[in-house]
Amino acid sequence: MTCYSRQMRLSASLIKRLKRTAAGASTTRSFTTTEGHRPSIVHKRSIDILHDPWYNKGTAFSMTERDRLDLRGLLPPNVMSSVQQIERFMVDLKRLEVNARDGPSDPNALAKWRILNRLHDRNETMYYKVLIANIEEYAPIVYTPTVGLVCQNYGGLFRRPRGMYFSAADRGEMMSMVYNWPADQVDMIVVTDGSRILGLGDLGVQGIGIAIGKLDLYVAAAGMNPQRVLPVMIDVGTSNERLLKDPLYLGLQEHRLDGEEYLAVIDEFMEAVFTRWPHVIVQFEDFQSKWAFKLLQRYRNTYRMFNDDVQGTAGVAIAGLLGAVRAQGKPMIDFPKMKIVVAGAGSAGIGVLNAARKTMARMLGNNETAFQSARSQFWVVDAQGLITEERAHIDSEALPFARKVKEADRQGLKEGASLVEVVKQVKPDVLLGLSAVGGLFSKEVLEALKGSTSTKPAIFAMSNPTKNAECTPEEAFSTLGENIIFASGSPFQDVDLGNGHIGHCNQGNNMYIFPGIGLGTLLSGSRIISDGMLQAAAECLAAYMTEEEVHGGIIYPSISRIRDITKKVAAAVVKEAIEEDLAEGYREMDARELRKLNQEEIEAYVHDNMWRPEYPTLVFKND
Template sequence: MWKLARAACNLRQLRRYSAAMPGPCIVHKRGTDILHDPWFNKDTGFPLTERDRLGLRGLLPPRIISFEQQYERFMNSYHSLENNTRGEPDSVVSLAKWRILNRLHDRNETLYYRVLIDNIKDFAPIIYTPTVGLVCENYGGLFRRPRGMYFSGKDKGEMMSMIYNWPSQKVDMIVVTDGSRILGLGDLGVQGIGIPIGKLDMYVAAAGINSQRILPVMLDVGTNNQKLLEDNLYLGLRQPRLEGNEYLSIVDEFMEAAHTRWPKAVIQFEDFQMKWAFETLQRYRRRFCMFNDDIQGTAGVALAGLLGAVRAQGRPLKDFVKQKIVVVGAGSAGIGVLNMAKHAALRMTGSSEDNETHNQFWLLDKDGLITKDRRNLDPAAAPFARGFGKGEVEGLQEGASLLEVVEKVKPHVILGLSGVGGVFDKQVLKAMQKSDSPRPAIFAMSNPTTKAECTAADAFKYAGENAIFASGSPFENVTLGNGKVGYVNQANNMYLFPGIGLGALLSGARLISDGMLQAAAECLASYITDEDIRKGILFPSISSIRHITTKVGASVVCTAVAEELAEGHDDMDVKQLKQMSKEETEDYVARNMWYPVYSPLVHEK
């Protein structure tokens, strides 16, 4: 039955994307060079006419295997692997699944992305969160062939020429990291390349970015991880991280080189440590079409979840400004969430920055509650430090523990972006039962799974069956008493960043504004029906990711046009974009999503 269901699904998808199916593709290779190129290789799927045209006759077994047959053969192999690894540790199973998918990726990208799109709910946890963290930790031993580009501190002065070593003439999407803060795992140096690779796989699967137009980038500026520096398998520079102007000069040079060759490419910054995340965002956001997913993408997804929590608690959206929200983690993600939530609250009240609306937030780091008495208060955290004005809680002092804050504030929401697994412990979760809301919301958003602030099972066990739960990594729904279900919401950036990038690309935006990001978050927040919200479901199924991305991407396009940031894309000029209705914009976005099918190949010298 699953084969029939999948076939029907594929047929619907093919019909939807038939208008965007590519024509013949010109290649400049022949023979084994074609077979060794995953962009063009069809394995045993080459028809006889192509085998003759491309010098492949005799280099492949004579039988021609259709795309659907190849698809079915791979899925059978994958399910066989699942059966053979039952009972093995989760890490062993996850890496085994990653390896079989990675081998297909290395060999045949068209088939790989078709498999990924059609099975995104099952495969996203393998190529993305949480398995990607495990891959990064073990990357030296897993490396088989290069993917993406590496710019190191040794390449200073050469990047403008290096960028032309990339074989694709057009790049639409670049994801770049310096490996300094990979998920909640810290400094993994060059091994962090797994994050841009996984993010771009999601761009292809969710946003339909052409797989030949993506570029993962690692900026290797050294590592301060002594264990890696002593590891014989470590593939990066064996030196401490560059700092200050030396560091910035490397990032500057890369950005100029990338923009010079591909001026319309969207650049996403990923997993930079806090000081460089904010520094580079402010340095480049008005000069290039770029955004930082940890600061802005996480903030958008969290805001969508927070707005959903207000609805799930049976209150109108305007009551968001009355929500008491405790945020644990004062890094780039935590500060990003607070900034976006504060701006949303200010817009709802129509108030200025000076009215202390942000006092609905309590921010904690490893040293406890942040107040205005904090020595060496980080400027990024300063606007959210407690101490003066309305809304203060008696008895809460600088450095108060999370348990103290929860017991005295009785928050509607606790939101974790701390990277500290289990910090929402039994006592904290039990204290949430006395929240001022009958449906307390617990957002354990740190990745990977081992770094989650609490598990779904513990959240419902200790905070009560009426709790609302969201996490960054996937957990299974929890069976409660009386046949009820405790729904797990995966509050992951995958719901937003593909639409933000796609919308910026298709509008030809000069830059990515706060308004475009806000529109993306509000679009996601409105996606869920009232019926699902009442059940505690805040985010849609990942199975709908392309539809979600279409909606989010269209909202970003419309906002870019309204803010006069759009410059048009390919054959669609700004005048045409302005004339499109919301429905027409969504159709425009959907039509421009790439869908993996075998294109006829024509050789040209």
Template sequence: MWRLTRSAASNLRRSRCFSTAIPGPCIVHKRGADILHDPWFNKDTGFPLTERDRLGLRGLLPPRVISFEQQHARFMESYKSLEKNTQGQPDGIVSLAKWRILNRLHDRNETLYYRVLIDHIEDFAPIIYTPTVGLVCQNYSGLFRRPRGMYFSAKDKGEMMSMIYNWPSTQVDMIVLTDGSRILGLGDLGVQGIGIPIGKLDMYVAAAGINPQRILPVMLDVGTNNQKLLEDPLYLGVRQPRLEGEEYLEIVDEFMEAVHARWPKAVVQFEDFQMKWAFETLQRYRKKCCMFNDDIQGTAGVALAGLLGTVRAQGRPLSDFVNQKIIVVGAGSAGLGVLNMALQAVSRMSGSSANPQFFLLDKDGLITKGRKNIDPAAARLVKTSAEIEGLGLTDGASVLEVVKKVKPHVLLGLSGVGGIFNEEVLKAMQQSDSKKPAIFAMSNPTNNAECTAIDAFKHAGGNIVFASGSPFDHVDLGNGKVGHVNQANNMYLFPGIGLGALLSGARFISDGMLQAASERLASYMTDEEIQKGILFPSIKSIRHITAEVGVAVVQTAISEDLAEGHGEVGAKELTHMSKEEIVEYVTNNMWFPIYSPLVHEK
């Protein structure tokens, strides 16, 4: 797999997405206080005097002009003061306090907000994204201050085609959509799930350089089955049970038709839909428009990258992936997505007749083809009763039983059940057929992780490879050794998938494009890093890895004849681009937050 060279990486750092050059002027149709109240254009005390004169701002601001860098430093001082003042308070209170101070900046000054986010992504990603976003969603009705994004409800049937034109931006490139039915591992949070699309799109801006004026978070409110929310006087959503069947699909269809009519080239990411609708909507729309489901395909891609990295960490060639024994605990959309992509990888390596040693468990234990009422999406991914009998297992066997009998190379959790990898299960992993077994506790938020990093290294041994969905600190193993914690989070893939799909103008997002993204992520780490158990890069390099993933997606879209071009770059121009030109094309189209000179036009 081709990757950015050092010189190309240097060009990336010098490109517009990291530039400090003054951008071209921006035309605005507002003046005076209206400018100050618009977070897209507001510069707070950063408006130069000449701009204050032409925009009718003189006298509406304190006289001193504060530079962008000074504003940045002042905000960080406030943030660090907050950290100091909240020491010793419960984690949830501290996290929400940090979210509030960032949210207030977001409401007031988007340019400064995104610059702070990019410059301190390692500190702020856990606040605007996993794990704090789960806490925000649980409390969203009480936290709500001003609207962000759009809400399409069950009450809006027949009106969505006109409603979509209420969004003020004439061009939208990226949409993240949820129905709130399965928010992280928290379940049905109804309209409060809007926090997920907002957080995901903040990551799109920070990691992929999507212009924040061209993003749209969407809540599809079809009701909720969460009785606690229905009885909550502060709940802001539709107070009715969730729509089901054709009534539900008619709402989603109408929304997708409205979006496609106004913004036919927008990329739509489905997020946190319950399993039955996650698979149904993916199959329903994936060949009709440029969309993907992050829980199924993004999670699968990140997990596959980790699985391929594990093979490297074990000192084996990637082709040995076909021999890996993998146990997946959790048969929801994410778990099935992981096994499906892993099966595709094995098939590419050894042909369609391959019979990989994959084992899938749900709340009722090990799943076999003999189980009654098995989900069709799971049927082709599980073993027959005869295949598992040779291992001394039966349908419904527990996690502990399966680990003891299979002795897997990888134990991967996407169950949403905190602590399911208990001490006994982790100790059983010491008998793995691999000298360097992997434990992936990928459920979010942190309380839903199958095990903690400390417990994994304590009970399974210091020679494991460990990854989690939420952030954990590295573990001190003594004698100067460190147990590295990998955050196997979708943030390493979905921004690059969306960026590559957008810039290629792909008609739809193919399996090949998703596999290219995953393999690019898997090959990103050096052999030296892999041998230390480091499977994923530091989040500090998120813009760089996103650019590389985006390039891989663009290249695959071109090779599969799916690319139709973006903006002034057509399909023909894309086809004739060299690898280096594709790198330049991708990096030069990554937005970076710098104050633009504002020019008023009536």
């Protein structure tokens, strides 16, 4: 299940051999898709084409196409290449963005979002060209942290409809509603109910911005076809009193449904989308903890679905933890020996705990004894302090990680002990923050980490958006010095420690994991998304970094390499699905053919099925 090493990248000659026709190459197979090369048939002409972002090329329409599609005279006469178009757009972007002063860390973040969104509205191909070419700069704009600001202001920013809205008022109508979406094929849906948007709480229908941003990353990182993705908001009301009183709020102005009424809406939605698109993958995003686990367990063995907050966050965290083991000069097999203090017991925190425990158990023999033994490595602190079995009304999901009273006593700790006390007494190798409480890792907490038994303790301040990070890299490095490993959920700048030394800020972004999980599931045709497939994704990401990088404190790669990372993660997911006998194939590649592929061929298969933003030749045909 480990990722293919960097040295196993296919050579140009091997890729060429893999792309030959079967007649010309007896030892390899061709997996090349032709979607981007054959003409696209369109049933509209003239101004209607220019108003359709799926087909609009703007000034890049050739003169032949202008004649064929009745566009002559509707565009300036100079035919521009896509490269020229992007250059012109970037000049405009740099000029316009300086007029705004808003955003969480980039003072022009919301201005950039507006400009990119306008491009998305009129020309999808060019939008994704820009996004892919500048992914390191624009991923924080189309997704976290700027997307949080977008969601908070979505009512005022809303212009062109994007995605679908299923509401409590649509009960009994969803099976017919789903056919209102124009695409006959949908590969990926990201759905939210707006109840827990990042660390911002209940934003109701405005949470659709999360689903839109996430799918932009699916297209940019995983090469999902943008015409086959669908952002969805399930509007079951809101508990946000400000929105209930806001006359400009776009959603249902009634209190959020709960209990069986809530489940009935989600059940109806799931049945409707899987009836129309039986092979779709549904990613649940930013559901409150109360429902995140329940819905995951309710659907995961029936539908192709996963929850990114629970499983994606866990995968990225596990990869980072395994990377931290390597950075401390130990083999990854030593992971079960790490002492980990976890701040936060919501859906993300519990998701990471469950995944880390399973990873440790697998390394210890993957039996019940190993599984029970692994729990002793975790100390969990929530808003009420250390969780022990003495806790009244303990959440059922957190119960397996509650410390036994005798265990806590031996460590000199009691139920409800503060985070500072726990860090002082446990002396952890890792301090992991998934609390959504900005500044939780105070100077006192960081000072306590100086007592860690590790020579290079790791601090994971993973909460989003930026203002909710448990601490900043500057705070961590200034308090503890350069011999630490630092990771965050939102992007921060590296810290100049002087004398040529750099304190690396590793962004543990779910973007490293979820696109590969989605793409790998799609291309394997797996019936479900298994724990093994998720584990394969995490181990692949952990193995991606070189020894030199991890020893220098770099445990996550640069976002600029996201297409290559996703390709390898997806290939690892496909391989695991094959090994678990879950793969059923994709299009012409049936399960039998998949099982014949070696590792290099799986990676080539993934590469050849990643969509690329190229203008297709358009041919008009009457209905």
